[in-house]
Amino acid sequence: MKALVVGKGGREHALVWKLAQSPRLERVFCAPGNAGTGVDGVNVPIDANDIDALVKFARRECIDLTVVGPEEPLARGIADAFQKEGLPIFGPTRQASQLESSKVFAKKVMRDADVPTAEFRVFDHPDPARLYVQTREYPVVVKADGLAAGKGVIVCSTTEEALAAIERIMVRDEFGRTAGRQIVIEKRLDGPELSIMALVAGRTIIPLAPTQDHKRALDGDAGPNTGGMGAYCPAPLGTPDLLAEIDAQALVPTVHTMKRRRMPFRGILYAGMIITNQGPRVLEFNCRLGDPETEPLLMRLRTDLFELLLATVEDRLGEFGEGNIEWDPRPAVCVVMCSGGYPGTFAKGKIVNGLAEAAKLPDVKIFHAGTRLDGELLLTDGGRVLAVTALGDTLALAKRNAYEAVKRIHFPGASYRSDIADRAIPPG
Numbered sequence: 079m080k081a082l083v084v085g086k087g088g089r090e091h092a093l094v095w096k097l098a099q100s101p102r103l104e105r106v107f108c109a110p111g112n113a114g115t116g117v118d119g120v121n122v123p124i125d126a127n128d129i130d131a132l133v134k135f136a137r138r139e140c141i142d143l144t145v146v147g148p149e150e151p152l153a154r155g156i157a158d159a160f161q162k163e164g165l166p167i168f169g170p171t172r173q174a175s176q177l178e179s180s181k182v183f184a185k186k187v188m189r190d191a192d193v194p195t196a197e198f199r200v201f202d203h204p205d206p207a208r209l210y211v212q213t214r215e216y217p218v219v220v221k222a223d224g225l226a227a228g229k230g231v232i233v234c235s236t237t238e239e240a241l242a243a244i245e246r247i248m249v250r251d252e253f254g255r256t257a258g259r260q261i262v263i264e265k266r267l268d269g270p271e272l273s274i275m276a277l278v279a280g281r282t283i284i285p286l287a288p289t290q291d292h293k294r295a296l297d298g299d300a301g302p303n304t305g306g307m308g309a310y311c312p313a314p315l316g317t318p319d320l321l322a323e324i325d326a327q328a329l330v331p332t333v334h335t336m337k338r339r340r341m342p343f344r345g346i347l348y349a350g351m352i353i354t355n356q357g358p359r360v361l362e363f364n365c366r367l368g369d370p371e372t373e374p375l376l377m378r379l380r381t382d383l384f385e386l387l388l389a390t391v392e393d394r395l396g397e398f399g400e401g402n403i404e405w406d407p408r409p410a411v412c413v414v415m416c417s418g419g420y421p422g423t424f425a426k427g428k429i430v431n432g433l434a435e436a437a438k439l440p441d442v443k444i445f446h447a448g449t450r451l452d453g454e455l456l457l458t459d460g461g462r463v464l465a466v467t468a469l470g471d472t473l474a475l476a477k478r479n480a481y482e483a484v485k486r487i488h489f490p491g492a493s494y495r496s497d498i499a500d501r502a503i504p505p506g
């Protein structure tokens with residue numbers, strides 16, 4: 079059988095690597111992929127958003143399962159296009175993926191389903207929004223409705239900042255015309271964050287091991303927001319009691335509400351949670367695996383990923399109960415190495431050295447994100463370059479193993495956080 083992974087980041091490399099371990103798969107393609115997916119699989123030069131070309135390729139190659147990494151092709155309807163052609167695809171339809179592609183839609187579903195989340199208001203014109211922010215207690219969060227490459231969420235500490243955010247999103251269209259047509263203004267919640275990714279098909283919901291991301295660029299959670307600078311799995315914050323509460327209060331009612339709205343959800347439902355003093359609250363939903371959360375998650379997964387994803391697509395997920403998914407008991411830590419300047423402007427094409435040395439270390443896997451090959455040379459090709467991931471008997475040892483590998487890898491301007499997983503490692 080053959081699989082196709084759509085995307086080109088660290089998450090997609092982890093998917094290709096894990097799928098390629100399935101004895102049922104003879105080949106795993108990745109479109110367009112990176113230098114790492116070209117080693118663990120076979121790259122196909124098709125852009126992740128070129129849905130027509132992807133459908134043609136899947137038909138020609140008789141692909142048995144396509145797995146979509148990023149949100150944009152889902153929001154553009156890649157699952158609908160594949161399903162129309164009878165091609166098996168893992169990922170929600172365009173309508174169902176509005177849970178991620180429209181913040182307004184997601185908040186309305188949460189309100190309908192009684193899912194705990196920050197109180198909010200929706201605006202489709204800047205004037206009432208401007209009046210509203212004069213009456214708020216701060217901090218508040220102003221969010222562009224549509225996808226904005228993770229940048230359309232602005233935390234505001236004062237009325238002036240909120241007015242400026244409304245201007246940027248709704249008047250200057252900084253995040254795109256469609257994305258900024260509506261905004262959500264909500265109370266900013268306080269607490270540690272937790273990523274809960276669940277497999278969903280029909281009535282079956284199987285939460286995967288809890289993970290924690292590090293969104294800020296610099297140590298100590300300082301600096302600007304990024305796509306994610308590192309992650310670890312399992313996150314000790316996700317105790318069985320808390321996970322049961324999140325399942326009952328967030329995942330189950332959302333999946334049922336989507337079904338009632340005739341937009342049944344199938345794929346990964348990723349609840350970005352914040353654990354407040356009043357209990358867990360949903361910050362946002364994503365409709366795909368997180369990046370870099372997927373890298374440590376799949377490093378620990380022992381169950382055949384292809385079987386799991388195929389069962390989801392074929393509505394047989396119930397065959398696996400949560401207890402039948404096998405995990406390596408050891409935790410995993412992932413450290414993202416970035417191009418200097420990320421998440422702002424950065425240069426590409428820097429030569430990466432030391433990878434072979436680092437890859438020899440035990441229990442380490444180096445997932446590529448923004449990389450490409452130029453002959454024999456490995457070059458940087460994006461903001462997030464590598465997701466260096468390691469297992470260890472404890473979180474502290476997994477962290478040590480990951481940083482041992484990071485130390486051996488060099489490229490001009492390389493930057494990374496040095497405190498991934500520290501918040502979960504007991505002192506001493």
Ligand code: GLY
Binds near residue numbers: 306367370
């Ligand atoms: N790491 C956050 C995300 O994938 O959305």
